[in-house]
Amino acid sequence: MAAERPGDGPTRAATSPAQFSKSEMMIVAAARELAGQRVCFVGVGLPNIAVNLAKRTVAPDMELVYEAGVFGARPARLPLSIGDPTIVTGATAVTSMWELFAYYLQGGLIDVGFLGAAQIDRFGNINTTVIGEYAHPKTRLPGSGGACEIAINARQIFVIMRQSARSFVERIDFRTSPGNLGGAEKSERIRREQGWLGSGPSVVVTDLGIWHFDETGEMRLDFLHPGATLDEVRATLGWEPHISPSLAPTPAPTPEELRLIREELDPEGMYTR
């Protein structure tokens, strides 16, 4: 199988920002963060394409787990929905959703849970339920799906989402999935006392950069994507950000990564334009 890995031979050649979209940079950055991970729980939309890219590049041995009840998926095309038939054919195991959530997730087999969000705060707490008041919301969002228990039981959480002042907010309207709660100290104590398996969010990849979490439990910008500026980062954030003193540029997508996205994973450009 083994698609050529980025960094191998001629595919290493850098591309310039004019040659890729912000979404493509975001997907590539998220995929690279998965290097070395063993078992990943895949979400709908952007996580889906990022994880499938990682499987074809930096993490060929990674097991893809879909909440629909599939362990060890080998999708031959980009799954268009979270329950696409392509995740079944050729998979290691198909399980009931009860088994998937109880034995695989709650049983502790998931290394990385990949989530999206409508709103996120500086501690990585996530809202996918409502904008506005719960009883009479301005916008009714899909809700938890499996995100709530993934956030609690996957060993670590990756988040992928576009930055905007509406979504990166000081205070989320509803906490659907817990992150670092009110900070690292409280989060670590509660996770230990209540026996959560997960240690919480470890990375947030956006269309502008890559955030990890510092010792206070707050997001810290470690990489800025080519073409993005700190002014843009601040303008799309509801709080004053922690920025790494060693902030570095994110390496641009390689031609091979772009080829995989454009030709194999998202030929219609549903996620990447």
Add this chain to the structure above:
Amino acid sequence: MSGSKVATMRDAVADLVRDGDTVAIEGFTHLISFAAGHEIIRQGRRDLVLARMTPDVIYDQMVAAGVARKLIFSWLGNPGVGGLNAIRRVTEGADTSLELEEYSHFGMVARYAAGAANLPFMPLRSYFETDLPVANPLIRPIESPYGDGMVYAVPPLKPDVTVIHAQRSDAAGNTQVWGLLGCQKEAAFAAERVIVVVEELVDEAVIRADPNRTIVPGIVVDAVVVEPWGAHPSYVQGRYDRDNRFYRDWDPISRDPAATEQWLRDWVYDLDGRAAYAEKLGPERLRSLLPSGSAPSGVVDYGEYR
């Protein structure tokens, strides 16, 4: 054949689905019985409590048609597309007339599992430090009786009627499924009445030749409806693909109440059943949904023991 439960969709819905019932048409992306949902609309049921992990386009259509008073769910969207617009119209802003009872996926499957196993609740390690137990007070914290801390409990969900779609069953309702299994087994065992809709009716011997593939035994099934293409625009593993174009097309239709009403007229009220629906879709559309190739399972040998 004695013991046959084979019925038409019209008769099965007329006999088994009543106004005010809690109805679960289950199937996670895969095997969603749109045919049963449409028949429930046609027969004008009212005040239903509709339970599904993912209400999907089928419940958007049923809510638009006015059959429901309440939804029980865990993910409310049009997968891969966006929102469910008919449902949004009655759950947002000034009009919140549709009652919602919301869980996470694990909570919903745990509810069906508790219902199927006749338990008073199911404990799970979820919901900690979230607003979900506030939004839904039926999600309650309990202390472990063995002294190892707090977990959350959800109550059993026992639908009056569960409808599942499957590749095949025999006339007694012994039902076999392959591909995504969702929570159909739990939802069927939890229900008071069960309707199984199948692509193909097979002889009992076909079922007995592969008992590991049976997810629901006929003993819990009340009616078997044979309805090829009955899951469209959802899909049936190995038979037809998900019609993703339909899911995308539903978005602009469902944003406009008049267009939604017109769609229901053209595709539900004016048709007398699934055969007419498949005919209206046309052979070209149906052909485009066939798998691109074959991927048969290996054959296993159960052995003969006399």
